[in-house]
Amino acid sequence: MKSIDTVRMAGRDVLPLVEGGKGVSVSTGISAGYWAAAGGVGTVSAVNADSYDSEGRLLPQSYHGRTRRDRQEELVRYAIDGGITQVKRAREISGGRGMINVNILWEMGAAETVATGVLEGAPDCVNGLTCGAGMPYRLSTIAARFGIHYYPIVSSARAFNALWKRSYHKTAELLGAVVYEDPWRAGGHNGLSNTENPLSPEDPFPRVLALRETMNRYGLTETPIVMAGGVWWLEEWEDWIGNPDLGPIVFQFGTRPLLTRESPIPDAWKRRLRTLKEGDIYLNRFSPTGFYSSAVNNAFLHDLLGRSERQVAYSSEPVGEHLIPYGVGPRKRLVYVTAEDAGRIAAWEAQGFAEAMRTPDSTLIFVDADDARQIVADQAACMGCLSECRFSNWSQRGPEYTTGAKADPRSFCIQKTLQTIAHVTDEEGADHADRVVDQNLMFGGTNAWRFATDPFYANGFVPSVAQLVERIMTGR
16 A cells, blocks of 8 residues: 555645535534544535534524525525534644535535635634535635635546636645546435436546646646545555546545544434445435435335325326326316326225326326425525425525426425434434434435444444544555
8 A cells, every 4th residue: 555645635635635514404513523633624614504502502403484595594694503513623623734624515505605604704714615515616715805825626637627717726825636526436425417327437537637637737736536436445545646637635434534533414314324334325316406415225215215206297278198087186286198107096095005196207206194294394484594405496696585396296395304314313223313314315325335344344343534534544
């Protein structure tokens, strides 16, 4: 294994190890602080971060606004207060070692407002601003206002080229690194394009090499590239380290920091990580953002898959093969389906999936009565956590504050499920907590199954962040 040396990034010498940002309430000030204290780059997620009262007790994020706009204002306040709390905690724990970055999602609700509020409220605590999930053209502008570096997350050389030409060329001196997030291997939301096959992962080396060649054309030969997604043992990336064609390379770890003593995720989540098998991570497109996302294929995703599979096209008028009338909703408004689909509907209804719900694509999905009530309630309770949400048809752009499309019941309230899984405890019993984890969205990179096979975690061992970083530096 080649020796792993520090790398020059944003004017500082740090270990080439970045903690991947994970919201909601997962990449906290504690995890980021200890990662930085070990000499790397810790990342605080500002995506609805947790905040606390004067006694240190978690403040539940409840919403009382009458409209979705009112509730988004409450959400923004929670996000800013929580982000400030977590950033200050990270800086204190780090003791000035390493670096502390803040991660935001460009497509989250009021992303610029939240980022600005956190940076204003925690002066001199943040070294850099990381951003993905969209095309964050204004990321450099925000960073320049506060005199910090910025780290765009891209999944292709083409995406970086567009960002550079649009705005980043104006503040090249503050570009700390470019994060290449592999759209097939990284956990959470991924940047697969419409031309890329989600079932056919591409070798990341040619894609990162293309990114480096693009950066070199703009004089960014010494600006590091952060490889994110699918990184577990560095010895598996030995050909990348010190490779003159790739230039300075840094590695991001998003999944491995989940299983540490300082990781804030619930014990039930940590238990589940140890049971995963290869193939248990599912790249799906159920997210209300419209992006693909990578998550554990648990009961939560099984339910979403079932919704989409119990789906038929309909016509508002009898036309072609759509000649069989079917009544939808309490008033039984007629639509028309094919004879074949009428038979499928009858079978689903016999199984208890008797509630038909319209989608924006002129289809009907079939769910049971409890699911139908919950879907409608979650859509009505939308708090604007995204800039646009296909599940609730919310948009933060006025004057209508709607996407203009029907709300899509094939998706889900992402804020609700991420808050639930992040805060479940064993107080009501481990079995209850395990069920909650199984019934909510559990993001994970494709290598999460390796917790069960890596000898480092044998016999139930849970490392500290410092022990994990030390282990990674050995190549493992």
